[in-house]
Amino acid sequence: MQFLSDNAASVHPRVWDAMRAADAPDSPYDGDALSISLDEKMSSLFGRESKVLWVATGTAANCLALAAMVQPHGGVVCHEEAHIEMDECGAPGFYLHGAKLLLAAGEGAKLTPDAICAVIDPIRDDVHQVQPDAISITQASEYGRTYRPEEIAAIRALADERGLSLHMDGARFGNAAAFLDLPAGEVAGAVDALSFGFVKNGGMSAEAIVFFDTALADVAHYRRKRAGHLQSKGRYLAAQVHAMLDGDLWLENARSANAAAAEIGGACADRLMHPVEANELFVRCTPEEREALRQQGFGFYDWGDDAARFVTSWNTREEDARALAKAIAGL
Amino acid sequence: MQFLSDNAASVHPRVWDAMRAADAPDSPYDGDALSISLDEKMSSLFGRESKVLWVATGTAANCLALAAMVQPHGGVVCHEEAHIEMDECGAPGFYLHGAKLLLAAGEGAKLTPDAICAVIDPIRDDVHQVQPDAISITQASEYGRTYRPEEIAAIRALADERGLSLHMDGARFGNAAAFLDLPAGEVAGAVDALSFGFVKNGGMSAEAIVFFDTALADVAHYRRKRAGHLQSKGRYLAAQVHAMLDGDLWLENARSANAAAAEIGGACADRLMHPVEANELFVRCTPEEREALRQQGFGFYDWGDDAARFVTSWNTREEDARALAKAIAGL
Amino acid sequence: MQFLSDNAASVHPRVWDAMRAADAPDSPYDGDALSISLDEKMSSLFGRESKVLWVATGTAANCLALAAMVQPHGGVVCHEEAHIEMDECGAPGFYLHGAKLLLAAGEGAKLTPDAICAVIDPIRDDVHQVQPDAISITQASEYGRTYRPEEIAAIRALADERGLSLHMDGARFGNAAAFLDLPAGEVAGAVDALSFGFVKNGGMSAEAIVFFDTALADVAHYRRKRAGHLQSKGRYLAAQVHAMLDGDLWLENARSANAAAAEIGGACADRLMHPVEANELFVRCTPEEREALRQQGFGFYDWGDDAARFVTSWNTREEDARALAKAIAGL
Amino acid sequence: MQFLSDNAASVHPRVWDAMRAADAPDSPYDGDALSISLDEKMSSLFGRESKVLWVATGTAANCLALAAMVQPHGGVVCHEEAHIEMDECGAPGFYLHGAKLLLAAGEGAKLTPDAICAVIDPIRDDVHQVQPDAISITQASEYGRTYRPEEIAAIRALADERGLSLHMDGARFGNAAAFLDLPAGEVAGAVDALSFGFVKNGGMSAEAIVFFDTALADVAHYRRKRAGHLQSKGRYLAAQVHAMLDGDLWLENARSANAAAAEIGGACADRLMHPVEANELFVRCTPEEREALRQQGFGFYDWGDDAARFVTSWNTREEDARALAKAIAGL
Numbered sequence A, B, C, D: 001m002q003f004l005s006d007n008a009a010s011v012h013p014r015v016w017d018a019m020r021a022a023d024a025p026d027s028p029y030d031g032d033a034l035s036i037s038l039d040e041k042m043s044s045l046f047g048r049e050s051k052v053l054w055v056a057t058g059t060a061a062n063c064l065a066l067a068a069m070v071q072p073h074g075g076v077v078c079h080e081e082a083h084i085e086m087d088e089c090g091a092p093g094f095y096l097h098g099a100k101l102l103l104a105a106g107e108g109a110k111l112t113p114d115a116i117c118a119v120i121d122p123i124r125d126d127v128h129q130v131q132p133d134a135i136s137i138t139q140a141s142e143y144g145r146t147y148r149p150e151e152i153a154a155i156r157a158l159a160d161e162r163g164l165s166l167h168m169d170g171a172r173f174g175n176a177a178a179f180l181d182l183p184a185g186e187v188a189g190a191v192d193a194l195s196f197g198f199v200k201n202g203g204m205s206a207e208a209i210v211f212f213d214t215a216l217a218d219v220a221h222y223r224r225k226r227a228g229h230l231q232s233k234g235r236y237l238a239a240q241v242h243a244m245l246d247g248d249l250w251l252e253n254a255r256s257a258n259a260a261a262a263e264i265g266g267a268c269a270d271r272l273m274h275p276v277e278a279n280e281l282f283v284r285c286t287p288e289e290r291e292a293l294r295q296q297g298f299g300f301y302d303w304g305d306d307a308a309r310f311v312t313s314w315n316t317r318e319e320d321a322r323a324l325a326k327a328i329a330g331l
Helices: A014-021 A040-048 A058-067 A092-097 A111-118 A148-164 A172-180 A184-188 A213-226 A235-266 A287-295 A316-328 B013-021 B039-048 B058-067 B089-093 B111-121 B149-164 B175-182 B184-188 B215-226 B235-266 B288-297 B318-329 C013-021 C036-044 C058-067 C091-095 C111-122 C149-163 C175-182 C185-190 C218-224 C235-266 C287-295 C318-329 D014-021 D039-048 D060-065 D093-097 D113-120 D149-162 D173-180 D183-188 D216-226 D235-266 D289-294 D318-329
Strands: A049-055 A074-079 A100-104 A129-140 A164-172 A192-195 A207-211 A280-284 A307-311 B053-056 B074-079 B100-104 B131-137 B166-169 B193-196 B208-211 B278-286 B307-311 C051-055 C074-079 C100-104 C131-138 C165-170 C191-194 C207-211 C280-286 C306-310 D051-055 D076-077 D100-104 D131-138 D165-171 D193-196 D208-212 D280-284 D306-311
Touching: A014 A235, A040 A049, A040 A184, A040 A235, A040 C185, A049 A058, A049 A213, A049 A235, A049 D093, A058 A092, A058 A129, A058 A192, A058 A207, A074 A111, A092 B215, A100 A111, A100 D165, A111 A129, A111 A148, A111 B053, A129 A148, A129 A287, A148 A164, A148 A184, A164 A172, A172 A192, A172 A235, A172 C013, A192 D051, A207 A213, A213 B089, A235 A280, A235 A307, A235 A316, A287 A316, B013 B235, B039 B053, B039 B184, B039 B208, B039 B235, B053 B058, B053 B215, B053 B235, B058 B089, B058 B131, B058 B166, B058 B193, B058 B208, B074 B111, B089 D149, B100 B111, B111 B131, B111 B149, B131 B149, B149 B166, B149 B184, B166 B175, B175 B184, B175 B193, B175 B235, B208 B215, B235 B278, B235 B307, B235 B318, B288 B318, B318 C185, C013 C235, C036 C051, C036 C185, C036 C207, C036 C235, C051 C058, C051 C218, C051 C235, C058 C091, C058 C131, C058 C165, C058 C207, C074 C111, C091 D216, C100 C111, C111 C131, C111 C149, C131 C149, C175 C191, C175 C235, C191 D014, C207 C218, C218 D093, C235 C280, C235 C306, C287 C318, D014 D235, D014 D306, D039 D051, D039 D183, D039 D208, D039 D235, D051 D216, D051 D235, D060 D093, D060 D131, D060 D165, D060 D193, D060 D208, D060 D216, D076 D113, D076 D216, D100 D113, D100 D280, D113 D131, D113 D149, D131 D149, D149 D165, D149 D183, D165 D173, D173 D183, D173 D193, D173 D235, D208 D216, D235 D280, D235 D306, D235 D318, D289 D318
Parallel strands: A074 A100, A074 A129, A129 A164, A164 A192, B074 B100, B074 B131, B131 B166, B166 B193, C074 C100, C074 C131, C131 C165, C165 C191, D076 D100, D076 D131, D131 D165, D165 D193
Antiparallel strands: A049 A207, A192 A207, A280 A307, B053 B208, B193 B208, B278 B307, C051 C207, C191 C207, C280 C306, D051 D208, D193 D208, D280 D306
16 A cells, blocks of 8 residues: 555556547647647636646756746745755756755745745845746645645735746646645636646646746747657647546546545644645654554655655545554554 | 658557556656666667666757766767757757767768768867767668668777767667667667667657666766656656567567668669668659649658658558659659 | 967056056955946947946857857857857857857858858757857957958848847957957947957956947846856956057057058968958968978967968067068068 | 955055066966966975966856866755855856755854765755765855864865765965964865965965866866866966965965954954954944944944954054954944
């Protein structure tokens, strides 16, 4: 019973079907009908004009989005535990040509205007210090927390005031939307670009960069090719995105994962380091307790010395979630 | 009847099967059983110890291989019509951090020791000029020409003499091997790294970087992640590579494409700009002739003003190849 | 009697004087009075609003100017023998983050609209090929040739038509101006930025980047610091630039160097590979003839197998020029 | 009476003299006699084989040294208040092609093995996180603190254990040496490269990168040119370094600056945020007190809300130091 991560789960049958249906030849790269129609479908979902680029990974999505916003001598404000800082092997340094991540603190791996100001206000307005060009937030955050619309609006207002672009890493955007139970456009808020993740949510190898500031998409088109991310059989990636959007599969899958997480969280509320607002649980437990859980067949990562991280997936079985809930309760 | 390119053809059924078979969860990234076993399978194929990294595109494969060989202040000798120079949107400049492509001439888009020396001998051995670190050749070349083992050996000898690494872009390596009818190890020769292409040969989204100089693979592992090319569900890429190698599907597919090209080439030998040694044909024909072919339903690219390029695929139908052959003969 | 280059000549006494006069403490970096007043002085010289940044080398000047014009995924059209291509160790690749130099041919190392079009017209307007962002020309060229105002105007018109920026490498701008005998503004023409060289013309360690498209200067200010070129005692560089401009020392020195070159050129017109329009001479001569000249005490560089390059300096003595002229005539 | 910084002070007369003496033409770049002889002179000073490159700024020195040690996908452990982190506009990101600064805490802007371990021990040994390649320490530190030989030795031992290179930013190395009163070799310890600063210590525009790991110098030679830092009249920079080393002018100047700082520090020991071990003083004082000092004609920077920074120079006059000491004491 694996709760290691949602990043290696099986692919949803409807995604497989859509990929197979894309097997007939079409134009290469993103000239095929499926790729071309993504702009319209995503614009409709978000209620804003959108330009969409598929890529294979969240790292590529984040970095290509940011590269369109940030000058090589600029900086990006992000949380000190953001994925772009912690888990991308310096990819932002590569894609942004040495631009700097400016690290802010914040509960639950979430940023606030105050936390952002604490980072950027002390920056002297001179050429000796790296000036910020953008802010990046994660929805849901690295601790499975979600931003409410008014929280994003406050960050957007600050960004506008300071002339900064705003990016959202939505590797688990579906889980946030499912939890918030709000339209996609409100879950994203007025960001300039969203890395809309599908791989962790039942897809195979397709994420979407959604540019709401559509002028940024032109640069990103070149940068995607330059980064070796313009696949010639791109229709198989576009097909995945379509499958996830059609019939709101992305929400259906996310709800399923969230429900499993809620089931588990409900059984160990006193142990939770963070409220469960998506599909990740950070549970205080001793090494001995973790060993006991592993003995019972549960897979998960240690989170420091005193906690464990459990992640549910679109296809986590209810009985497995219940079993884990029971096992933790029984510790 | 499309002869535009092999880069958007359908995926071979055995590749689909292998991908479906990989659907059961396994470790993420390249920690799964399929990814892990690639080293051994490729070592066996080439008869040399090999380290293998899958990536989604040939551009990523080429650039990650070269990035492990070339310093940012160094250079790569390649043909002036090489894919890395002409068709990758400056990806080598990105991945190699500004290193320079040093362009050599050569018939059929092939390099020779003399052509390489013509580029590197005039370089002064001082800090004012970019010094070469590597050579990159393409097998089969951008004009569908193949390197014989002795030609590669001569380039290897020069590389050794000058302390240069040697890379092979094998986007159509299968087609070269099928034409040369030699073991894979001889088709690659003693290169340090091979971009072994499968996407143009019946795969979907997996190429293999095969490091024969295995020390280079360590750097490439980090750089792949840093470039956003380490997919979390990497087992679906590994599965594609396995499917292509199992039962020598890569050769079977390439032979099929080559046979179609040979059929066409046989009907227009006097019009060929280059001997047909793989699955590409460069055929002299007037704009009017091209229009006539298009009227008959053939799809292809113009090649300058006076020629057309036709590319066959693993699934080009015999009757289509025959029809094209007949149509060109009848011009 | 050295004719190796003008790049290591002594510093002009008036430059020394200006540097000594700058010894009193002032604000660091470019906050001192001398640095601040450069904009106005240069604006006056060129008759256009100008923003000026000093740097220590021509390589830094060229690359910082271009970095303000060119995106990392873009390109710069330049002559295949341009200094940025041949003699800067790949500095453009470094400063421009992997952007590409697109090489054009042209007599006398000069570009023409036709030569530029021959490079950029074949570039497909798609993401697979590097798109040009700028053109760079050299005044006087690497072969000591000058652009007439109408030649620059024609290139400017093409640049405007194609949406390209225009940079001028003026390492020997003074020599061009002295030869053309035109106002500085006409010698520069309507370029967006000029690398105005002084080191080869009697300065020590200061070149000026003159931005006529003043919006570009803001980026360049950050990039200069980021490149380690913002010297804290910048007033000593600003002082050099002032000294060169005051009383038109830059023209006086260039005229002196040009006169020496003309003296020599007049004695060997039949041997000249290029008309002498600045302070460089490319003279056909056999190895034996070169040996004979060296025996007589003349220092110079071989230029391939069949020629020699002689460069005069601001302080080349008339008698030395005459002696060389006589020696060549006597071969 | 300026105590703003030592970075814009006048140039020492003996430095001027040496520059003037270098006015006779010699080979360009670093082929002149003065540049060539630096290796030997520096080897003698440090008692270790040394390779020396002059550059114009400390930023260039730091970044070129680190670029020879660190891979683009690697990292550098430094103090969170290190100059490379705080005051170089992201130059390390530029020169190191996106490599990451890994920030450690530590009293007095000094690193300790424990502080370094606190940063690098949590880094997972996988491709998702940036791996450290080097450590950079500052002697004297950004708070004017010095490392004792045993402190450097402990860091060196850790570096060796972890396979890391060790760099020392010696922008104020002279002040550290003067304070410690130890041979240069002990003040530097067993670092692999030292940025030996002269500009803040009476020079004009020359710093020395001293490579004790001499294999690193080869890469740095190319990178210096590529960064536009190889000045053609390099002999004027070499002359400055010689002047500073001859007769131990670097120590004489530093002792003078340190003495002035000690004078001031002695008068306000209870206000000092850090012990005075070089030529910088961080003095607690209210805004009103700072205003009072400025009224008396003293120039200095605020250091946050509750302190002021005073820096003495090689040519700070004794009476000025005494005046400041008295003024602070009288607050």
